Amino acid sequence: MSPDSAVENAPAEKPLRSDAARNRERILAAAAEVFAARGLEATLDDIAAHAGLGIGTVYRRFPNRDALVEALFEERLAGVATMAALVLDEPDSWVALRRLLETMGAVVTADQGLFEVLICRPGGGGRAAVRETMLPIVTAVFGRAQADGHLRADVAPTDFPMMLRMLAGIGEATREVRPDLWQRYLELLLDGLRADRCGESCFTVAPIDPLDMDRVQHLGWPRR
Amino acid sequence: MSPDSAVENAPAEKPLRSDAARNRERILAAAAEVFAARGLEATLDDIAAHAGLGIGTVYRRFPNRDALVEALFEERLAGVATMAALVLDEPDSWVALRRLLETMGAVVTADQGLFEVLICRPGGGGRAAVRETMLPIVTAVFGRAQADGHLRADVAPTDFPMMLRMLAGIGEATREVRPDLWQRYLELLLDGLRADRCGESCFTVAPIDPLDMDRVQHLGWPRR
DNA sequence: ACGGAAGCGGAGGTTACCCCTCCACTTAGA
DNA sequence: TCTAAGTGGAGGGGTAACCTCCGCTTCCGT
Numbered sequence: 001m002s003p004d005s006a007v008e009n010a011p012a013e014k015p016l017r018s019d020a021a022r023n024r025e026r027i028l029a030a031a032a033e034v035f036a037a038r039g040l041e042a043t044l045d046d047i048a049a050h051a052g053l054g055i056g057t058v059y060r061r062f063p064n065r066d067a068l069v070e071a072l073f074e075e076r077l078a079g080v081a082t083m084a085a086l087v088l089d090e091p092d093s094w095v096a097l098r099r100l101l102e103t104m105g106a107v108v109t110a111d112q113g114l115f116e117v118l119i120c121r122p123g124g125g126g127r128a129a130v131r132e133t134m135l136p137i138v139t140a141v142f143g144r145a146q147a148d149g150h151l152r153a154d155v156a157p158t159d160f161p162m163m164l165r166m167l168a169g170i171g172e173a174t175r176e177v178r179p180d181l182w183q184r185y186l187e188l189l190l191d192g193l194r195a196d197r198c199g200e201s202c203f204t205v206a207p208i209d210p211l212d213m214d215r216v217q218h219l220g221w222p223r224r
Numbered sequence: 225m226s227p228d229s230a231v232e233n234a235p236a237e238k239p240l241r242s243d244a245a246r247n248r249e250r251i252l253a254a255a256a257e258v259f260a261a262r263g264l265e266a267t268l269d270d271i272a273a274h275a276g277l278g279i280g281t282v283y284r285r286f287p288n289r290d291a292l293v294e295a296l297f298e299e300r301l302a303g304v305a306t307m308a309a310l311v312l313d314e315p316d317s318w319v320a321l322r323r324l325l326e327t328m329g330a331v332v333t334a335d336q337g338l339f340e341v342l343i344c345r346p347g348g349g350g351r352a353a354v355r356e357t358m359l360p361i362v363t364a365v366f367g368r369a370q371a372d373g374h375l376r377a378d379v380a381p382t383d384f385p386m387m388l389r390m391l392a393g394i395g396e397a398t399r400e401v402r403p404d405l406w407q408r409y410l411e412l413l414l415d416g417l418r419a420d421r422c423g424e425s426c427f428t429v430a431p432i433d434p435l436d437m438d439r440v441q442h443l444g445w446p447r448r
Numbered sequence: 449a450c451g452g453a454a455g456c457g458g459a460g461g462t463t464a465c466c467c468c469t470c471c472a473c474t475t476a477g478a
Numbered sequence: 479t480c481t482a483a484g485t486g487g488a489g490g491g492g493t494a495a496c497c498t499c500c501g502c503t504t505c506c507g508t
Contacts, residue, residue, distance in 0.1 A: 016454090017453095017454060017455065017505060017506080018505075019454095019455070019456090019504070020454075020505095043494080043495060043496085044495080044496070048458095053456080053457080055458065055496090056455090056458065056498085056500095059496090059498080060455070060456075064496085064497080065495095120397075159412075162394060162405075163409075165393050165394060165397060166390035166391075166393055167390075169389050169390055169392070170389060173389060173444055174432065174436075177432070177440055177443065178432050178436060181386075181429065181432055183429045184383075184428075184429035185386060185390065187416075187427050187428065187429065188383075188413060188416040188417070188427075189412060189413070189416060191425055192415040192417075193416075201415055203408050203411050204407070205404055205408035205411065207408065208401070208402050212398075212401045216398055216401050220396075220397055224262060240483090240484095241475085241483060241484065242476070242477090243484070243485090244476095244483075244485090247484085247485085267465080267466060267467085268466080268467070269465095269467085272486095277485080278485060278486035279468080279487070280468090280469080280484090280485060280486055280487065281485055281486070283467090284483095284485080287468095288467080
């Protein structure tokens with residue numbers, strides 16, 4: 001039907017010229033660094049300068065800011081989901097829980113941009129997918145640790161993103177000075193989460209329910 | 225010496241006209257609300273609109289933005305320090321610790337502006353004074369709870385502002401939807417802080433030292 | 449080695465904010 | 479009633495971010 005021989009209805013992305021391909025990678029690398037350090041509000045001019053390129057070059061490759069964010073985080077989000085899924089293989093349910101929090105804590109404290117796409121922004125496109133991947137993992141890991149009596153019974157899956165928020169706040173503030181500090185507070189949280197303590201206690205305040213979680217994201221983004 | 229009879233070298237603040245005094249209070253009330261909800265980055269136009277007054281009126285009363293912030297937070301900061309000092313009278317050292325975190329947690333989660341003045345901004349003027357008031361209180365409360373064997377021994381005074389940061393993050397995100405939610409995570413932190421548990425554990429990551437705390441504040445303010 | 453398509457840089461247009469001033473009008477209160 | 483004090487809000491001045499445009503440069507097939 002088409003006059004073209006082989007490539008039928010593919011979008012026909014002809015390969016970039018070699019210098020353009022190299023610059024594309026530079027832009028993505030610079031964007032990764034800048035978004036990690038300053039969050040998604042970093043400017044494209046900043047990113048271009050960081051890449052050692054002109055702004056025009058950035059816009060030639062990515063039609064607008066969101067396209068860049070999308071291209072940058074698509075693969076990283078998939079990677080995060082994959083990493084999180086790894087903990088399901090951990091035989092010890094408490095270790096699985098700790099590894100889940102360590103893994104995701106490391107992600108959100110090291111990379112502010114990734115934290116924002118993952119936790120803060122209303123889900124759309126790849127974001128929704130990752131969160132839908134995460135929920136069953138969190139539920140499974142929490143459930144197993146609770147069944148084994150390691151994790152206190154009154155913890156809910158929605159506590160997970162909230163704890164990540166707490167750690168991300170530490171990370172954002174102290175990343176430049178003490179990039180490991182967040183782990184101290186992860187340890188603190190983990191000690192609070194353990195069920196096998198002498199002094200039993202239970203929360204007097206209910207967890208946030210998933211619908212309100214959505215409202216939190218929609219109210220808080222874009223940054224008012 | 226002066227031609228004036230009674231009022232010598234007093235600043236001679238002549239009383240405001242009644243409507244002006246009323247509007248001054250309105251401005252302060254509006255500023256309190258807006259700064260609480262949106263932080264110190266809120267605009268003066270916003271505050272004026274919120275007060276139902278023109279911007280000119282705001283500037284007539286407060287020569288610039290900082291003067292308004294100063295006037296607004298001077299008394300509140302003093303109040304915070306006073307409230308914090310109250311917990312020193314609590315006989316039970318663990319209850320004192322909890323009350324300290326509850327009190328300050330309530331402050332920083334309900335009022336984002338106050339949190340920023342208190343924890344985020346580099347200290348200057350009244351801020352430094354409050355922080356100098358807080359440090360001995362925190363040290364005393366922590367020390368007593370540790371001596372009594374309630375608080376784990378490896379907690380440091382600098383953990384206090386970090387925990388407030390964590391709670392403030394929860395507060396900022398969920399204030400509009402679940403203004404009480406932060407207390408759930410305070411309970412979690414408190415459970416992590418207790419020393420009298422079966423499974424002893426201690427931090428593998430050192431606390432941040434006070435000098436680095438200062439660096440954190442100076443690096444993070446003004447908001448890049 | 450050459451020609452043209454693809455790519456590049458970055459000045460600057462456009463838009464959006466925000467701080468603060470200014471001044472014609474209004475109001476309190478002696 | 480008269481005037482000093484107060485008021486509103488348009489708009490000046492400045493900054494910042496997004497994105498476009500176009501003259502110049504670089505790649506690469508022939």
